Amino acid sequence: MMNWNDCIERHNTHSVKWSFSDEEIIPMCIADMDFQVSEAITEAMKEKAKHGIYGYTTFSERYFRAIQMWWKRRHDLEVDREWISFSPGIIPGMNILLGILTEPGDAVIVQDPVYYPFYSTIENHGCTVLKNTLTYKNDHYQMDFADLERKAKDPNTKVLILCSPHNPVGRVWTSEELGRIAEICLKHDVWIISDEMHGDLVYEGNTHHPLFSVGEELKQRSILCAAPSKTFNIAGLQTSILLIPNQELREKYEHKLLSFGMSRPNAFGVEGTIAAYEQGEQWLDELLMYLEGNRQYAINYLQKNIPSVKPVAPEATHLIWLDCSELGMEHEELFEFFLVEAKIKFDEGYKFGPSGSKFVRMNIACPRERLTMALRRMDEAVLRKRVHDRSGLI
Known part of the structure; x- marks a missing residue:
């Protein structure tokens, strides 16, 4: 069975998703997964490679x-x-x-x-x-x-x-x-x-x-x-x-x-x-169970701890569309807020069309530990913003 909780290192692997100069950033963007493929695919690649x-x-x-x-x-x-x-x-x-x-x-x-x-x-x-x-x-x-x-x-x-x-x-x-x-x-x-x-x-x-x-x-x-x-x-x-x-x-x-x-x-x-x-069918069935756990974990965390960020519960995909309209930001400002203050790279909502200007897209196809870290960083960044807004510093 796959170890879905294994945080595999992807820096310096020519990964588009993980190609950042700042290695503190957690990429929750680009719709590829931070999970290894099924053993059947790996073995097929090995056999082809050995053929030479x-x-x-x-x-x-x-x-x-x-x-x-x-x-x-x-x-x-x-x-x-x-x-x-x-x-x-x-x-x-x-x-x-x-x-x-x-x-x-x-x-x-x-x-x-x-x-x-x-x-x-x-x-x-x-x-x-x-x-x-x-x-x-x-x-x-x-x-x-x-x-x-x-x-x-x-x-x-x-x-x-x-x-x-x-x-x-x-x-x-x-x-x-x-x-x-x-x-x-x-x-x-x-x-x-x-x-x-x-x-x-x-x-x-x-x-x-x-x-x-x-x-x-x-x-x-x-x-x-x-x-x-x-x-x-x-x-x-x-x-x-x-x-x-x-x-x-x-x-x-x-x-x-x-x-x-x-x-x-x-x-x-x-x-x-x-x-x-x-x-690959068994691997996919296991993946869907793990993604379901990540989906529910993320939704529960946001609803409990960051109610100003509202998840649109997905019926499919390993992505969650986040309504951030209550944060009072949109377009580049919203994207930069999470990138700079939380060290998380989401997909910019405005790229999906004007109706997405107050949204970001989060990729949850990652080990639970990484997802938890990202959610906590979001929580802390939103809390700091709320404190600053109330004090008039921003």
Whole structure:
């Protein structure tokens, strides 16, 4: 069994998350985990390394079968072998898709606050970002379907990028919500690119519904994006998966992928993906239990000790969206407050859209000891601020 409480040293390992000159800072940002991967993945990497030849790599039938069986077991979704396309990452794949589905001047809908690379991906193609802002009430987010319909009916609107489960607010969309999205987009001839990167990281009591489960008709007007990277902590292996049932779109996508020289995978990525999907299920179940403990611990601590920071309880993902509006700060000031006063690096809420300006995003995929230390630092920093505010020093 994994020792989930092991605080593994990640400084000086070329980790983006841990590359800080100030080693006192606790990074609670960037959605990778501070846990070692499953032993099955490690052993697959060792076997590939021992082989000693890392030449041009392709995909085996075992690779495709591992993906198909995973989606069937975990999400009861039948995936045709022909649908499966490759990308080194979800965002590169989205860029190629938008290059096919849009022209400069077209509009693309996002549901903000949302994963911020969506914005630059849209703008890269000269397209307009249309914000179908999620409704936030009583620490809970919902979709604004009336606004979505208004934006979808605009003839310039060509695509909706759906984040499912949603990053950063942690919603797992219900089958009814997805059905309403499908109805609106089909009615107005809008394609859906569904980012389901966090679909395996769902907490008990919630069920992830793949977009394709909504109905057969939608499959011809949508693309499902996924990867083992968030699920199994192997983002550095750069093996993402695009499921594209529409044959014409899939052929155009794969032609573009080839023309950009991106059609061949990392030699280790193929082995890691197979090992993850074939043998990683027990590791994932243990991870979800540990994350559930971290989630509840963080929420309880904040509610008891730092009531001015309100967590939006996630239904999925290893991230918690923190409402800091009662601290009286926003934008860079809020981010800098935690970085300087608490020595914690969160993801800046304003990057996810204007509606996130008074929020930060916290990554809880770390040993409990590290999470506890970060929460205590937050507590102390907020307490000092409150004392200073009352004394008139700030």
